[in-house]
Amino acid sequence: MKNTVEIRWHGRGGQGAKTAALLLADVCFKTGAYVQGFPEYGPERMGAPITAFNRISRTPIRVHSNIYDPDYVVVVDETLLHAVHVTDGLKENGAIIVNTPKTPDEIRPLLRGYRGRVVTVDARSISEQALGKNFPNTPMLAAAVAVSRVMDRDSFVANMRESFQHKFAKKPEVIDGNMRALEDAFAAVDE
Amino acid sequence: MSNLEIIRSREIKERMSGNEAVSYAIRQVEPDVMPAFPITPSTEIPQMVSAYIANGQMDTDFIPVESEHSAMSAAIGSEAAGARTMTATSSAGLALMWEELLLAASNRLPIVLTLVNRTLSGPININCDHSDGMGARDTGWIQIYAEDNQEVYDNYIQAYPIAEDPCVRLPVMICQDGFITSHAVQNICLLEDESVKKFAGTYEPEEFMLNPGKPVSVGPYSISNYEMEAKKNQETAMENARGVILKVAEKFEQMSGRKYGFFEEYRTEDADYIMLIMGSAAGTAKEAVDELREEGWKAGVLKIRVFRPFPEKEIADALRNCRAVAIMDRCESYNGNSGPLGSEVTAGLYRNRVFIEAVNYIYGLGGRDFTTDHVKEVFAELRAAAEEGVPVQQHKYVNLRG
């Protein structure tokens, strides 16, 4: 991992992109990293495009601006590719991860000339199979970790189980489903 | 502040947003009363404190009031009654408290308010700038600004020992940048409950209203023959706050290992060019200064922490040996010549006979992002002015579509 990894999330209000960014900060913190997770706020509106950010670093983070040249971009909702310039500033040696059943080759034409790595993950079906519902942010979080390699798979899985046990203390029945969604998504994009 | 010996606290490594951090500190200090009314981006603070209370983790009386005017009125009543009191607000909420802010200070009530800085309308906007806090700059409150979640946590813990000191007895505003730090999760080192409780001590006012047999009237009318002396006494208390703020910071360092003063000087010892800035953007400025230093620039940052009382002499001394300073205001004064920091810093420089190039910039209004590139542009302009005599426009806006 280089000194600071910058990740930008694109989603729609209500899909959990902000939560995913905060969860990523959380899980990276547990491995001893310096982290930053924050949304770009406007008046909250369900369905409106939103952006969230992560900085993961080996040294304390002092910058408090948004991220303009991210190493990775995560797109939680495929339909945003038309409305938002998601690859703006994205480093060519980085990657974009898109929630879609399509292949990277099918997605690339929508990326306004981006020449770096394109990863697709069908977070919707992974979530529906594992959880019975469409909660794309959990699989997308796993995909972001797998692609960015901000931590290894085993510590990610172990830390997330712990987080879920805490988060879902009152409904433990959903923990296994969430873990399956994570592991399936991780496996789907891991190379 | 408690006279007991300060105990060095164990460090608890955590990650939290600024609002979570200040709420955590409130739980630890556990004031007696908190009247509050929700407003973005400070809403989470009363929300989290209410949750702590509901979960039995703290014993504070929370009063849900119908407006910020009522919140500060209730805070004044409660503090005058003898209870350690606090509230939280932002933007228009602080503006609605305006009249009461002055009463809290002039009645010498050591209330603490955590302000999550958000712009004042209009155009209506929910994002960060300092116009709310700056609008209240002459209300007689001590104002302390934070760069990040760690600082707002640490500043809150120091607030009551400053406010309640017998030679101060003034309310304190603990400020942090709305959304930029209030909603950003970052690493933080927390202190142990026991250490914080001991540090904050308990509130033991000499005079208070709920004190049978010792009646007291608070806020009586003063005729002109008394008013001016009363105001001068209030000003003296603000002067006294200088020493107390430093004394409390010293004790805080013994407990936490973290050092605080009126301001932080970052790589300024030999700096030719200094950016004077307040709040979260100071972190961004430090990052840019490190990059400029690698390119051979002698650049530094002076980050204001204590805005009231204003440390003008210390600032002037810190800037005495540089060639040029950029005074960064996250607020417009509409006075036609500068922002609030611009006015006060240049007045301080003049009075202390420091005649350096001083340029006032307005940045980051209504949440406009401020990046390391913007910092570098400002430094480039300072250098061109000082070294090549390139005229520089005073009271200039950064990152504005001209």
Added chain:
Amino acid sequence: MRTDISKINEQTPCGGLTEGMQIFAGGTSRQFNTGEWRTNTPVYIEEKCKQCLLCCPVCPDGAIPFQDGKRLDFDYMHCKGCGICAKVCPFEAIVMKEGIEP
């Protein structure tokens, strides 16, 4: 130590005033001779008074003392001479007189 507020007056310097001008005592308005503001003065004619007590509650300054079910003569240190008591009296037991003296 409580500041002895009876020692504070309009010549007291800054350092001698209380914090926030707080008043450390109760019932201090009793010591304030507002009666000297009076330009008209009510006079109580005891023979005409039926002790109906309508006057006591209407006095804005509480300047009609009341004891053992009966009103007493006016408290001229605090009566400002507004004349409400004279207006309300059904028995002409209170008459207004020009000047500060009853």
